[in-house]
């Protein structure tokens with residue numbers, strides 16, 4: 001089941017959370033620049049460090065350097081939603097136990 005960006009933005013909390021968790025690799029509830037970078041590498045998305053910094057800066061409302069769930073919900077996080085969508089599609093091809101982590105919300 002692929003997650004469209006529109007669904008990620010407008011859809012239920014569970015789907016948004018699944019997209020969020022897809023990027024939050026260490027599961028601490030925050031998306032770091034390193035985690036976004038790792039996701040981009042996995043998807044072969046080219047993003048220079050500056051672009052990455054700008055993206056996080058734009059979405060990071062409280063300025064702690066990390067993307068929290070409430071920030072991920074914002075429209076400015078659309079590019080992150082796209083990346084998350086790619087990661088989720090990759091997870092579709094993964095064994096169930098790996099996927100369980102993503103879907104347990």
Ligand SMILES: [Ca+2]
Nearest residue numbers: 024026028030
């Ligand atoms: Ca994290």
Ligand SMILES: [Ca+2]
Nearest residue numbers: 060064066068
């Ligand atoms: Ca933040």
